[in-house]
Amino acid sequence: xxxxxxxxxxxxxxxxxxxxxxxxxxxxxxxxxxxxxxxxxxxxxxxxxxxxxxxxxxxxxxxxxxxxxxxxxxxxxxxxxxxxxxxxxxxxxxxxxxxxxxxxxxxxxx
Amino acid sequence: xxxxxxxxxxxxxxxxxxxxxxxxxxxxxxxxxxxxxxxxxxxxxxxxxxxxxxxxxxxxxxxxxxxxxxxxxxxxxxxxxxxxxxxxxxxxxxxxxxxxxxxxxxxxxxxxx
Numbered sequence: 001x002x003x004x005x006x007x008x009x010x011x012x013x014x015x016x017x018x019x020x021x022x023x024x025x026x027x028x029x030x031x032x033x034x035x036x037x038x039x040x041x042x043x044x045x046x047x048x049x050x051x052x053x054x055x056x057x058x059x060x061x062x063x064x065x066x067x068x069x070x071x072x073x074x075x076x077x078x079x080x081x082x083x084x085x086x087x088x089x090x091x092x093x094x095x096x097x098x099x100x101x102x103x104x105x106x107x108x109x110x
Numbered sequence: 111x112x113x114x115x116x117x118x119x120x121x122x123x124x125x126x127x128x129x130x131x132x133x134x135x136x137x138x139x140x141x142x143x144x145x146x147x148x149x150x151x152x153x154x155x156x157x158x159x160x161x162x163x164x165x166x167x168x169x170x171x172x173x174x175x176x177x178x179x180x181x182x183x184x185x186x187x188x189x190x191x192x193x194x195x196x197x198x199x200x201x202x203x204x205x206x207x208x209x210x211x212x213x214x215x216x217x218x219x220x221x222x223x
Contacts, residue, residue, distance in 0.1 A: 043114075043200050043214030044153070087153075096143045096204055096212055097166045100153035 004088045009105040012082075018075040020104050022088030025069040033064060034091050034098070035073045037084040044087065044100075047073065078108045112136065114203050114215035122221045128189040131218045135182050135203030142184040143212065144176060147198040156199075159184055160206065188220075196222045 005023040012018040024033065034049040048055055048062045050071075055062045061074040075082055087103040115134045123129050135142050144156040155168040159178035176186040182203075188195055198219050202212040 038153075043202070043216055045214070046211035049211070095166055096141050096158045096160075096202070097155050097168075098143070098145075098153075098202075098212070099155060100145075102152055 003099075004090055004101045006086075006088050006101060006104045008102065009107065011107050011109060012075075012078045014080060014108055014110050015077055018078040018082065018106060018108070020073040020075075020086050020088075020106065021070065022073070023070045024088070024090050027068050027090050031090045031092055033062065033068075033071050034089040035060070035062065036087045036089065036098075036100075037082075038087070038103070039081075039084040047086075049091075078106075080108050080110065082106065083108045114201055114213050116199075116201050116215040116218050118218060119216065120219045120221075122223060123191050124223050125191055125193060127191050128187065129191060129220060130185055130187045131199055131201075131220070133184045133186075133201030133203075133215060135184070135201075136213055139203035139205055139213075140182050141204045141206050141212075142178055142182065143202045143204075144184070144186050145200040145202065146170075147200060147217070148194075148196070153200070156186065191222045193222050196220060 035047040036044040038044045050062045064071045085103040085105050087100050089098050117132045141160045143158040147153045157176045158166040162178045173189045178184045198217040200217045202214045204210040204212045
C-alpha cells in the first residue's frame with residue numbers, strides 16, 4: 001500500500017479557499033486517491049476520490065498532478081464547520097481497505 | 111435512509127474479559143469494514159467483509175475477530191481484553207468493494223479498566 005504524507009496542520013480564514021496538499025510518490029497505476037475528513041468525535045466522512053483526472057463534487061475539488069505523485073484537495077469557500085482532520089488515502093479500487101495516515105488538522109477561523 | 115449504526119455506543123470492560131461489538135450497515139450495502147482509532151496509533155484497519163467472507167485483515171492479533179451475517183450485519187469480537195484495546199471502534203459500509211465510498215458509523219467507545 002502506498003504511503004501518503006500530509007502537513008500536520010493548516011489554518012484557513014472563513015470564506016477563503018482551503019488547499020490541502022498530499023504527497024503519494026509511491027502510488028501505483030491501479031491505486032486511487034481518496035479524501036476523508038473526521039470532525040471531532042464523529043466517524044470519518046467521504047469527500048472525494050480520483051484516479052488521474054481532476055474531480056469536483058458539491059463538497060470539494062481534487063487536483064492530481066500529471067505524474068500522480070501528489071494531489072491537492074480544495075475546499076472553495078471554507079466555513080467554520082469545515083474544521084476537521086483531513087485524511088489523504090491511497091487505495092486499491094477493488095478493496096474497501098483504507099490505510100489512514102496522520103492527516104492534516106484544518107482549523108478554519110472567523 | 112438510515113445510516114450505519116453501531117451498538118453499543120459506549121462500553122466499559124475489565125482486563126481479561128471479552129467483548130462483542132455490532133454494526134448494521136446501510137440497507138443494501140454488502141461490504142463492511144472495521145477500524146480501531148486510538149490517540150497513539152490513529153485509525154487502523156482491522157478487517158473487511160463482503161458477502162459473509164473476510165476479504166482483508168489488518169495487522170492485529172488473533173484476539174480480534176469478526177464475522178458477517180447473511181443480512182450484511184457484522185460483529186467484531188475481542189477476547190482477553192488488554193488495557194491497550196481501549197479505543198474507538200468504527201464500522202464502515204459500502205455497496206460493494208468496487209471502490210464506492212464508505213459510510214462510517216459513529217463508533218463504539220470501548221474502555222478497558
